[in-house]
Amino acid sequence: MGRKKGETRINSKEEYVGISEILEQKGISRRDFMKFCTAMSAALSLPATFAPQIARALDEVKRPTLVWLEFQDCAGNTEALLRSANPTVAELVLDVLSVDYHETIMAAAGHQAEDILAKVVKEQKGKYIAVVEGSIPLKDGGVYCCIGGRSALDIAREVCGNAFATIAVGSCAAFGGIPAAAPNPTGAVGVKDAVPAATVLNLPGCPLNADNLTATVVHYLTFNKLPAVDSLGRPLFAYGKRIHDACERRPHFDAGQYVEAWGDAGHRNGFCLYKMGCKGPATWHNCPIQRYNENTSWPVGAGHGCVGCSEPVFWDSMTPFYKRLPHVPGFGIEYTADKLGAGLFVGAAAAFFAHGVVKAFRHEIEPSEQERKEGEK
Amino acid sequence: MAKLVIDPITRIEGHLRIEAELSNGKVADAWCSSTMFRGIEKILKGRDPRDAWVFTQRFCGVCTTVHAIASIRTVENALGIRAPANAELIRNIVIGIQNVQDHVIHFYHLHALDWVDITSGLKADPAKTAALAASISDWPLNSPTYFKSVQDKLKAFVGRGRLGPFANAYWGHPAYRLPPEANLMATAHYLEALEWQKDVIKIHAILGSKNPHPQTFLVGGMAIALDPNSQSALNDAKIAEIRSLLAKTREFVEKVYIPDLLAVASFYKEWAGIGAGVGNYLSYGEFPRDNSGKREKLWLPQGIIIGKDLTKVHPVDHKKISEYVDHSWYDYSAGQGKGLHPWDGETEQNYSGPKPPYEFLDTSRKYSWVKSPRYEDTPMEVGPLARMLVAYASGHIPVKKAVDGVLAKLNVGPDALFSTLGRTAARGVETLVIAEELPQWLDQLVSNIAGGDLSIHNGEKWDPDHWPAEASGYGFHEAPRGALGHWIRIRNQKILNYQAVVPSTWNASPRDARGVRGPYEEALVGTPLADPQKPLEILRTVHSFDPCLACAVHLVDLQHNELVRINVT
Numbered sequence: 001m002g003r004k005k006g007e008t009r010i011n012s013k014e015e016y017v018g019i020s021e022i023l024e025q026k027g028i029s030r031r032d033f034m035k036f037c038t039a040m041s042a043a044l045s046l047p048a049t050f051a052p053q054i055a056r057a058l059d060e061v062k063r064p065t066l067v068w069l070e071f072q073d074c075a076g077n078t079e080a081l082l083r084s085a086n087p088t089v090a091e092l093v094l095d096v097l098s099v100d101y102h103e104t105i106m107a108a109a110g111h112q113a114e115d116i117l118a119k120v121v122k123e124q125k126g127k128y129i130a131v132v133e134g135s136i137p138l139k140d141g142g143v144y145c146c147i148g149g150r151s152a153l154d155i156a157r158e159v160c161g162n163a164f165a166t167i168a169v170g171s172c173a174a175f176g177g178i179p180a181a182a183p184n185p186t187g188a189v190g191v192k193d194a195v196p197a198a199t200v201l202n203l204p205g206c207p208l209n210a211d212n213l214t215a216t217v218v219h220y221l222t223f224n225k226l227p228a229v230d231s232l233g234r235p236l237f238a239y240g241k242r243i244h245d246a247c248e249r250r251p252h253f254d255a256g257q258y259v260e261a262w263g264d265a266g267h268r269n270g271f272c273l274y275k276m277g278c279k280g281p282a283t284w285h286n287c288p289i290q291r292y293n294e295n296t297s298w299p300v301g302a303g304h305g306c307v308g309c310s311e312p313v314f315w316d317s318m319t320p321f322y323k324r325l326p327h328v329p330g331f332g333i334e335y336t337a338d339k340l341g342a343g344l345f346v347g348a349a350a351a352f353f354a355h356g357v358v359k360a361f362r363h364e365i366e367p368s369e370q371e372r373k374e375g376e377k
Numbered sequence: 378m379a380k381l382v383i384d385p386i387t388r389i390e391g392h393l394r395i396e397a398e399l400s401n402g403k404v405a406d407a408w409c410s411s412t413m414f415r416g417i418e419k420i421l422k423g424r425d426p427r428d429a430w431v432f433t434q435r436f437c438g439v440c441t442t443v444h445a446i447a448s449i450r451t452v453e454n455a456l457g458i459r460a461p462a463n464a465e466l467i468r469n470i471v472i473g474i475q476n477v478q479d480h481v482i483h484f485y486h487l488h489a490l491d492w493v494d495i496t497s498g499l500k501a502d503p504a505k506t507a508a509l510a511a512s513i514s515d516w517p518l519n520s521p522t523y524f525k526s527v528q529d530k531l532k533a534f535v536g537r538g539r540l541g542p543f544a545n546a547y548w549g550h551p552a553y554r555l556p557p558e559a560n561l562m563a564t565a566h567y568l569e570a571l572e573w574q575k576d577v578i579k580i581h582a583i584l585g586s587k588n589p590h591p592q593t594f595l596v597g598g599m600a601i602a603l604d605p606n607s608q609s610a611l612n613d614a615k616i617a618e619i620r621s622l623l624a625k626t627r628e629f630v631e632k633v634y635i636p637d638l639l640a641v642a643s644f645y646k647e648w649a650g651i652g653a654g655v656g657n658y659l660s661y662g663e664f665p666r667d668n669s670g671k672r673e674k675l676w677l678p679q680g681i682i683i684g685k686d687l688t689k690v691h692p693v694d695h696k697k698i699s700e701y702v703d704h705s706w707y708d709y710s711a712g713q714g715k716g717l718h719p720w721d722g723e724t725e726q727n728y729s730g731p732k733p734p735y736e737f738l739d740t741s742r743k744y745s746w747v748k749s750p751r752y753e754d755t756p757m758e759v760g761p762l763a764r765m766l767v768a769y770a771s772g773h774i775p776v777k778k779a780v781d782g783v784l785a786k787l788n789v790g791p792d793a794l795f796s797t798l799g800r801t802a803a804r805g806v807e808t809l810v811i812a813e814e815l816p817q818w819l820d821q822l823v824s825n826i827a828g829g830d831l832s833i834h835n836g837e838k839w840d841p842d843h844w845p846a847e848a849s850g851y852g853f854h855e856a857p858r859g860a861l862g863h864w865i866r867i868r869n870q871k872i873l874n875y876q877a878v879v880p881s882t883w884n885a886s887p888r889d890a891r892g893v894r895g896p897y898e899e900a901l902v903g904t905p906l907a908d909p910q911k912p913l914e915i916l917r918t919v920h921s922f923d924p925c926l927a928c929a930v931h932l933v934d935l936q937h938n939e940l941v942r943i944n945v946t
Binding site: 074076080082098102108115148154183206207270293298300303315322 | 608
């Protein structure tokens with residue numbers, strides 16, 4: 001944006017404060033900042049040569065407003081944000097963005113808090129980013145989630161409907177998540193189903209990996225648009241590969257080496273968890289590569305199977321969690337024996353891969369318009 | 378009488394609303410409402426009991442281990458499974474670090490802004506701030522230059538005109554008492570704690586893959602393999618990393634959190650006389666010292682204190698717990714007015730509140746999604762204060778030493794514990810004693826491994842074919858926010874029903890059949906308000922309980938005994 005070095009950038013109205021400048025105030029060097037930009041290139045599956053472009057974009061960007069709404073949530077995604085991978089990144093996100101509304105961390109309460117939200121929607125219409133955590137209950141006039149006396153649906157329509165874009169963090173906001181698990185007592189849905197008119201990007205996971213949120217925000221700031229997504233609205237950079245295909249235990253699967261009992265020699269030696277119910281073969285997520293808590297570990301790495309938490313309706317399609325998936329392609333030497341035992345689960349398997357079926361399933365468990373009206377009587 | 382509404386109560390987990398009547402500048406009456414409902418227990422019906430922990434863990438992402446722990450204990454209790462000693466030790470470490478990390482986050486990020494005026498720190502003298510910090514602790518991150526740099530960051534933040542999450546707060550409120558230097562010091566530590574919490578909780582990632590929502594629990598044990606020489610198991614290198622994180626944990630608690638807590642508390646001593654609440658305290662006890670399942674083997678003892686009487690600790694009998702729905706949006710088939718034990722409980726949600734958008738709830742009728750649990754028809758406060766009082770009255774040596782130390786430093790008697798300040802101080806005391814105890818559990822685990830014991834799971838009853846046709850059980854856990862109980866009934870290898878009575882259900886409960894207030898409500902009565910438009914004082918007392926509302930609302934349904942399960946096929 002053609003700014004000269006050394007120009008005064010602190011201005012309360014037009015905020016062209018560069019990130020690197022903010023970081024300098026925080027004692028973070030330019031070198032660390034570039035390291036972050038390189039890491040972001042990798043997280044976004046971009047070549048390292050993109051790092052300077054990311055750095056330039058972050059330096060020039062205006063500090064956009066972000067509001068974070070919590071509906072039928074457990075605050076797990078908020079907690080994930082607080083653990084984001086690089087300590088400087090958490091502050092970067094808090095500083096580079098103006099996080100004006102977030103119930104779990106904000107100092108204001110009651111109507112002073114709601115006033116802030118109203119002000120953002122009014123004054124920054126079409127410019128702010130909304131983040132939604134938690135599902136939205138549609139049943140019985142939305143009485144199952146109210147904030148400040150308003151229903152979650154009412155708030156979502158206004159706030160997401162007027163945002164530049166909405167990022168649905170975690171599987172509840174993306175797909176309805178656990179409240180939408182059968183029998184979906186509250187008619188819970190994800191943001192896109194609740195507010196079809198909104199521009200929604202889904203970052204599922206239970207909770208999401210905060211690195212993927214950071215990378216999405218950086219992508220937006222760098223390219224001024226949202227990243228490319230799959231048919232479920234999930235960015236390809238984070239949900240483009242099956243867990244099974246990037247798993248560190250994959251060689252053991254191919255060699256037919258399995259954990260047979262918790263704590264056995266196979267378990268101690270990192271054998272494949274497929275037989276213990278791992279849903280990695282049916283789950284698209286970058287957990288094995290990005291890992292969690294500053295790349296410390298991830299579920300399969302730490303000895304427990306994947307539960308498929310980034311897939312729609314996983315609470316219904318991936319359970320029982322300790323039952324193995326049937327007919328996994330490329331199955332090892334015990335294929336025949338396992339095929340015999342897998343007959344019971346053939347039906348469920350179809351749902352893992354056919355999202356159309358999953359979608360139909362969802363409609364089945366949601367109350368029809370007529371049922372809803374009857375419920376209100 | 379003027380009625381005041383605070384909705385949302387922020388800096389908590391979940392959706393909480395307080396309505397209060399004021400009289401002569403004080404809260405005359407208060408009603409506490411939870412405004413969100415998911416019905417996870419209803420969702421659990423008909424599922425594999427071994428899966429339950431994954432579901433119940435999602436009650437809450439803040440206290441992200443607690444419902445997993447309670448759930449596996451419950452299923453183990455129902456099926457008569459005893460987890461190996463190593464699994465119990467790992468659970469103790471997981472529970473312990475959860476407690477410590479959660480309490481520190483609560484103090485700095487959820488509660489501190491009720492006592493600390495961040496904007497006042499702009500006026501502080503960095504040199505005097507450094508002197509103040511040095512007078513209370515030898516924490517190395519302390520110098521005039523350091524506090525100047527924090528203040529400069531703060532100035533830049535404010536100078537840019539947009540306060541982000543700090544906007545529209547009650548800054549400058551007359552109830553803020555700290556001098557600018559103490560405010561600046563606390564603000565610096567708010568930022569340091571943000572870094573610290575994310576580092577120390579890596580213990581959960583090492584032992585259990587990730588945090589929040591570690592994925593490592595198993596009915597019968599844990600899913601982390603033990604092997605000192607394997608790259609794919611809990612090995613010597615990972616144990617060394619845990620040890621160093623535990624040292625870092627303890628150092629911050631001893632040198633930052635506790636000194637800050639005492640410094641802040643010394644300016645707010647009148648809050649030792651405000652916010653007492655119901656005066657009854659319940660603790661289920663925690664940290665088994667072996668895998669016998671015996672309550673007398675718990676490191677923090679189980680017990681009940683009635684009417685603030687510390688001379689007697691009453692025993693706990695889970696059969697004396699019952700839940701009322703007279704002021705909650707549920708129906709009982711036999712009508713209102715009676716409490717039901719969780720095993721025999723029944724709940725059908727039936728919202729009868731105002732249609733949103735609304736201005737006020739009808740608090741004379743039903744007004745919350747939280748039920749009213751009572752112990753022998755008596756409301757109970759649960760949480761760190763309850764645990765510390767039960768331990769103190771039971772003569773628990775480390776707790777007694779730590780409590781007496783804090784009371785002496787603040788120059789107050791044990792009566793001061795029954796208050797808003799007491800609740801906040803007890804949380805600090807507990808953090809300290811757990812942080813000091815944590816390395817012992819790791820030492821025991823190391824010694825077991827060194828002796829060749831690598832067992833981590835009891836698989837005798839892993840296969841549901843080895844279960845009885847019917848079973849029922851319960852599991853207790855002391856979560857950061859207090860006494861947590863899960864109850865289960867299993868039939869034909871499936872969950873027949875599931876019930877959780879969680880800390881915030883006890884504390885945030887509405888009135889019961891007799892109209893007796895819940896602990897938050899009772900604690901708020903008498904709270905002075907300097908400015909009803911800015912009810913900072915209400916936040917102080919409510920936050921002192923560390924509310925966690927997503928946990929508190931749940932549902933079990935016994936009216937429909939058939940196993941509801943929709944097959945994907």
